[in-house]
Each structure stands twice: as C-alpha cells, then as structure tokens.
Amino acid sequence: xxxxxxxxxxxxxxxxxxxxxxxxxxxxxxxxxxxxxxxxxxxxxxxxxxxxxxxxxxxxxxxxxxxxxxxxxxxxxxxxxxxxxxxxxxxxxxxxxxxxxxxxxxxxxxxxxxxxxxxxxxxxxxxxxxxxxxxxxxxxxxxxxxxxxxxxxxxxxxxxxxxxxxxxxxxxxxxxxxxxxxxxxxxxxxxxxxxxxxxxxxxxxxxxxxxxxxxxxxxxxxxxxxxxxxxxxxxxxxxxxxxxxxxxxxxxxxxxxxxxxxxxxxxxxxxxxxxxxxxxxxxxxxxxxxxxxxxxxxxxxxxxxxxxxxxxxxxxxxxxxxxxxxxxxxxxxxxxxxxxxxxxxxxxxxxxxxxxxxx
Ligand SMILES: Nc1ncnc2c1ncn2[C@@H]1O[C@H](COP(=O)(O)OP(=O)(O)OP(=O)(O)O)[C@@H](O)[C@H]1O
Numbered sequence: 001x002x003x004x005x006x007x008x009x010x011x012x013x014x015x016x017x018x019x020x021x022x023x024x025x026x027x028x029x030x031x032x033x034x035x036x037x038x039x040x041x042x043x044x045x046x047x048x049x050x051x052x053x054x055x056x057x058x059x060x061x062x063x064x065x066x067x068x069x070x071x072x073x074x075x076x077x078x079x080x081x082x083x084x085x086x087x088x089x090x091x092x093x094x095x096x097x098x099x100x101x102x103x104x105x106x107x108x109x110x111x112x113x114x115x116x117x118x119x120x121x122x123x124x125x126x127x128x129x130x131x132x133x134x135x136x137x138x139x140x141x142x143x144x145x146x147x148x149x150x151x152x153x154x155x156x157x158x159x160x161x162x163x164x165x166x167x168x169x170x171x172x173x174x175x176x177x178x179x180x181x182x183x184x185x186x187x188x189x190x191x192x193x194x195x196x197x198x199x200x201x202x203x204x205x206x207x208x209x210x211x212x213x214x215x216x217x218x219x220x221x222x223x224x225x226x227x228x229x230x231x232x233x234x235x236x237x238x239x240x241x242x243x244x245x246x247x248x249x250x251x252x253x254x255x256x257x258x259x260x261x262x263x264x265x266x267x268x269x270x271x272x273x274x275x276x277x278x279x280x281x282x283x284x285x286x287x288x289x290x291x292x293x294x295x296x297x298x299x300x301x302x303x304x305x306x307x308x309x310x311x312x313x314x315x316x317x318x319x320x321x322x323x324x325x326x327x328x329x330x331x332x333x334x335x336x337x338x339x340x341x342x343x344x345x346x347x348x349x350x351x352x353x354x355x356x357x358x359x
Contacts, residue, residue: 002027002187003048003155007057010040010047017043019211020057025155025189030181031216032190032198035208036234041191044208045157048189049082050075061154078155081148085160087140089132095119095143096128102147118146122180137165138173145177149184156181158190162197174200195235207231223277225263229343232275237304239315240273243342251340254311255289261339272342278304280337281317287332291315293325307333 003025010018017040025031033041046052048059050072059067061080066073081102089098099115100108119128122142132140141161148156161177162170178201181188192198198205199219206216207230215227226232229240243253245268251258253274266272283305291307294314298321305317305325317333325331 001025001060002029002062003189004060005044005048005057006060008044008047008054008059009056010043010052010054017211018047018054021208021211021213022057023206023213023216025187027187028182028185029204030178030186030188030190030202032192032202032205033208034192034195034198034205034234037193039208040211041193041208042159045082045159045189045191048155049080049157050078079153080155080157081151081153083141083144083148083156083158083161085163087132087137087144087164089140089143089147091132094129094131095124095135095146098132098143099146099150102150104151114150115146118150119143121149121183122146123176138169141165141173142176145180149180149186152184152186154187156186156188158188158201160192161190163192163194170194170197171200177201207234209234224339224341226275226341229273232341232343236277237316238275238277238280239313240343241276241313241315242345243272243274245270245272245342249340251342254309254313255315255333255335258335258337258340260337263339263341264343266342266344271345273345275341275343276315276335276337278316278318280335281307281315282334282336283317283319283323284332284334287334289333290330291333293327293329293331296325296327305331307331 001024005021005023008018008021033044035041047054053072054067056069058065066078096112096115099118100111103111103114116128119125122145124142127135162173174197190201204216205219205222207214209230215222215231222231222235241253243251245251245266247268249259249262251274291309293305294308295306297304301321302318303321305319307315307317
C-alpha cells in the first residue's frame with residue numbers, strides 16, 4: 001500500500017469535516033474522490049499534504065505515519081506534489097523553467113534538460129520557451145502536471161485540475177493526464193465533483209458525503225452496483241420505482257417482474273425501491289407496454305426522455321436520437337436489466353424522481 005488513510009477525523013473549530021474516513025491506494029494506482037460541494041474532498045487532500053493536522057486516525061505513506069493526533073510531518077518533508085485548479089505557474093518563467101522549478105537538485109542545465117523531456121512527455125515539446133500567458137488553459141495545466149511529475153514524487157495530488165477548462169476539453173485532457181500518470185507509474189489522488197472527469201482519469205473512485213466515504217470502487221460498479229441510495233443518486237441518472245421482492249432474484253414492479261441477480265442484500269417479502277437507469281429502459285415500438293413522453297432533452301446521439309407510467313411514476317429512457325417523439329405521445333418501452341439494484345423501502349425522503357419540466 002502506498003497511501004493509507006485510517007479512520008481520519010478532522011474538524012475546523014467545532015465543525016467536524018472528516019468523520020472517520022478510511023481509504024487505501026496502491027503504488028501506481030490513480031484514485032479520485034467525488035462528491036458534492038462541501039463534503040470534505042479538498043480537506044482530505046490538505047490532510048494528506050500535511051497542510052491540516054488531523055484530530056484522530058492516521059495518514060500513512062509508504063508505511064510511515066505522516067499525520068496522527070498531535071503529530072504532523074511538514075508538507076515539504078512528504079515528497080508529495082500538488083496540481084491545483086488554477087495551475088499556479090510562475091507568470092515570469094517560461095514553461096521549461098516552470099517545470100525545472102519542480103526539481104530542487106542538480107545543475108541548471110540538467111534540470112532544464114529534464115524539464116524539456118517532461119514537457120515532451122505531456123505533448124508540449126514545441127512550447128518549452130512559451131510564457132504561461134501564451135499557453136491555453138489546457139496547456140498550462142499540462143505544464144503544471146509536468147512540474148509535479150518531473151521529480152518523480154511519491155504521490156501526486158490533483159485538486160479539481162480541470163474545472164477551469166471547458167467541458168469538451170476536460171474529458172480529453174483527463175484521458176491524456178491518465179496516460180501520462182500511467183506512463184510514469186505515478187500514484188495519484190484527484191478530487192472533483194464532475195463524475196465524467198473522475199471516470200476518465202481514475203482506476204477507482206470514492207464517493208464522499210458529509211465527511212465519510214460511501215463507496216470506493218471501479219466506475220462501472222459505482223454506476224451499476226451502487227452501495228446505497230446516496231451513491232445511486234449521485235452517480236449517473238435514474239429513478240427509484242416501488243417494488244416487492246417475491247423470491248430470491250425476483251422483484252415485481254409495475255412494469256412487470258424483474259429477474260436477475262440482486263445486488264443489494266434484500267430478503268424475499270421485502271418492499272423495496274428499484275433503481276432504473278435510463279439505459280435500463282429501452283424504447284421498443286413493438287412493445288405493448290407504453291408510457292407518455294413528458295419531457296425530452298436532446299443530447300446529440302441520444303434523446304433522454306422522461307416518461308410517465310400509468311401509475312404516475314416516472315422513468316428515464318435514453319433513446320437513439322432519430323426516434324424523435326413529441327411531448328404527450330405514448331411510446332412503447334421494455335426493460336433490459338441484467339441485474340437488479342433494490343434498496344429496502346425507506347421513508348419518502350429516500351426516494352427520488354426526475355422533476356417535472358417547467359410548464
Ligand atoms: N479553513 C477552514 N475553516 C473552516 N471551515 C472550513 C475551512 N476549509 C473548509 N471548511 C469547511 O469544511 C467543509 C469541507 O470543505 P472542503 O473544501 O473540504 O469541501 P469540498 O468537498 O472540497 O468542496 P468543494 O467541492 O466545494 O471544493 C466545508 O463546509 C467548508 O466550508
């Protein structure tokens with residue numbers, strides 16, 4: 001294990017921000033913390049970097065305790081580098097010298113040579129002498145990444161690294177950053193509130209809520225096997241539909257009987273809420289089951305339909321966009337679920353539905 005956070009507790013004054021957070025990263029692994037604003041993501045990075053002392057629990061790196069109650073190894077002694085949202089480049093230094101700054105040792109010529117190699121690795125061989133203001137946001141962030149990587153630190157932390165970039169660029173840069181981190185075998189932890197960014201970059205993603213980790217898993221599992229309602233709601237889209245577990249692996253809902261492996265632990269006889277993702281609901285003109293189009297969002301390749309069932313419940317359906325139906329039309333649907341995600345029926349506040357479109 002390269003990074004181990006064990007039962008971390010951290011409060012700002014009386015406000016408890018991290019409440020027993022445990023997380024492990026192996027060497028060469030890229031992790032990402034995802035969660036709503038204010039859930040404590042940046043605080044986790046600050047605790048790892050040594051900017052914030054912890055109240056309880058431990059931060060261990062390479063089996064060495066770097067933080068525990070009453071003891072915080074200073075940031076400069078941790079061999080960690082951070083890539084910030086605003087790039088934090090020196091405006092008066094060119095790209096090469098910004099990267100060379102990441103090397104604290106060696107002669108200037110050697111440091112510049114290594115900086116040039118590193119810039120080439122992030123695709124900026126042509127821009128070594130450019131000043132930050134001559135570079136685009138994406139290029140500046142690549143310079144910042146090169147500066148973080150050049151000294152081969154133990155761990156790289158990335159704090160919302162793409163949030164100043166436009167959406168199109170974010171995912172592309174995310175894929176590039178992942179490739180570079182992997183090429184150098186770097187261990188990295190990123191924080192973001194953008195799940196597409198997290199999925200593009202990370203091997204494993206942790207969903208946080210109010211200072212705790214709800215699930216740490218591969219992106220596929222977060223989407224298809226959410227551990228609880230919070231994760232189901234936060235990752236991807238979907239609705240919860242009332243159902244009843246009639247037998248192991250069999251759940252009755254108003255659209256019929258679902259059969260498949262139950263992901264969550266619910267006994268036969270239990271009333272449940274079943275998660276239906278937009279890709280579970282297939283548009284099929286030949287199906288006898290129909291639903292009314294209440295709302296639609298054109299997404300280019302697909303249209304995301306909000307459909308009203310006879311009961312009044314809503315489901316979402318992701319449909320190829322040449323199936324362009326009008327609001328109010330009844331369209332055929334069928335379900336395609338290979339496994340079932342169901343949570344024991346809770347209070348009404350646990351369930352959610354897409355909101356009605358504005359009139
Ligand atoms: N220095 C501080 N003093 C007091 N409270 C703080 C301090 N820094 C953060 N907080 C509070 O701690 C909570 C967690 O903050 P943090 O920045 O870790 O959240 P975050 O998940 O990174 O949020 P965002 O996505 O908005 O950046 C917030 O409620 C915030 O207001």
